[in-house]
Amino acid sequence: AQSVSQHNHHVILSEAASLELGCNYSYGGTVNLFWYVQYPGQHLQLLLKYFSGDPLVKGIKGFEAEFIKSKFSFNLRKPSVQWSDTAEYFCAVSPNQAGTALIFGKGTTLSVSS
Amino acid sequence: EAEVAQSPRYKITEKSQAVAFWCDPISGHATLYWYRQILGQGPELLVQFQDESVVDDSQLPKDRFSAERLKGVDSTLKIQPAELGDSAMYLCASSLRDRWITNEQFFGPGTRLTVL
Numbered sequence: 001a002q003s004v005s006q007h008n009h010h011v012i013l014s015e016a017a018s019l020e021l022g023c024n025y026s027y028g029g030t031v032n033l034f035w036y037v038q039y040p041g042q043h044l045q046l047l048l049k050y051f052s053g054d055p056l057v058k059g060i061k062g063f064e065a066e067f068i069k070s071k072f073s074f075n076l077r078k079p080s081v082q083w084s085d086t087a088e089y090f091c092a093v094s095p096n097q098a099g100t101a102l103i104f105g106k107g108t109t110l111s112v113s114s
Numbered sequence: 115e116a117e118v119a120q121s122p123r124y125k126i127t128e129k130s131q132a133v134a135f136w137c138d139p140i141s142g143h144a145t146l147y148w149y150r151q152i153l154g155q156g157p158e159l160l161v162q163f164q165d166e167s168v169v170d171d172s173q174l175p176k177d178r179f180s181a182e183r184l185k186g187v188d189s190t191l192k193i194q195p196a197e198l199g200d201s202a203m204y205l206c207a208s209s210l211r212d213r214w215i216t217n218e219q220f221f222g223p224g225t226r227l228t229v230l
Contacts, residue, residue, distance in 0.1 A: 044207075044221040101170060102219060107156050
């Protein structure tokens with residue numbers, strides 16, 4: 001069965017610190033990979049996605065993620081976080097087939113202090 | 115910008131009562147998903163529709179949950195009777211069958227259910 005592991009449950013950083021959130025998945029075939037963000041009181045929004053091509057994916061608000069196929073990983077990075085990045089971050093995977101549901105990790109809560 | 119609409123945003127009910135949630139996906143999105151998100155967890159699929167047909171309901175507790183999308187547009191998820199363990203956020207999402215098979219899903223604001 002497919003699964004997604006997010007290793008950090010809660011990350012606390014100061015503004016301007018660098019961020020890396022880990023995500024590993026378990027699936028033997030070709031995958032689509034996603035990072036979603038949920039700001040306090042708001043709905044899930046897509047940060048970035050990978051479905052083919054360049055394994056380094058750039059998303060909104062300065063986030064990027066790198067797909068490393070050999071490690072089954074899709075870690076999220078940002079060089080300098082802001083207080084407004086405080087949110088919950090979810091990694092998700094789906095098989096590379098049209099119209100398939102997402103498998104989500106348990107999420108990482110990021111708290112950024114100013 | 116088009117969004118997925120859900121109502122109600124909050125629902126408090128007593129156990130053994132019936133509850134229903136409504137979702138209106140982004141216009142033109144043929145695939146609709148209902149997910150359940152328990153506090154501290156990621157969303158988990160309950161049921162998936164392609165147009166009006168159920169594609170996957172393997173994780174839907176069918177003794178108490180039902181879902182329909184009669185005209186292939188909006189959808190209703192029902193729980194009868196509600197149990198304490200059903201307290202969660204119920205999320206609706208929709209996606210477009212794009213030629214790149216990206217499977218990008220757009221989420222609504224959710225319905226927060228509390229069962230007392």
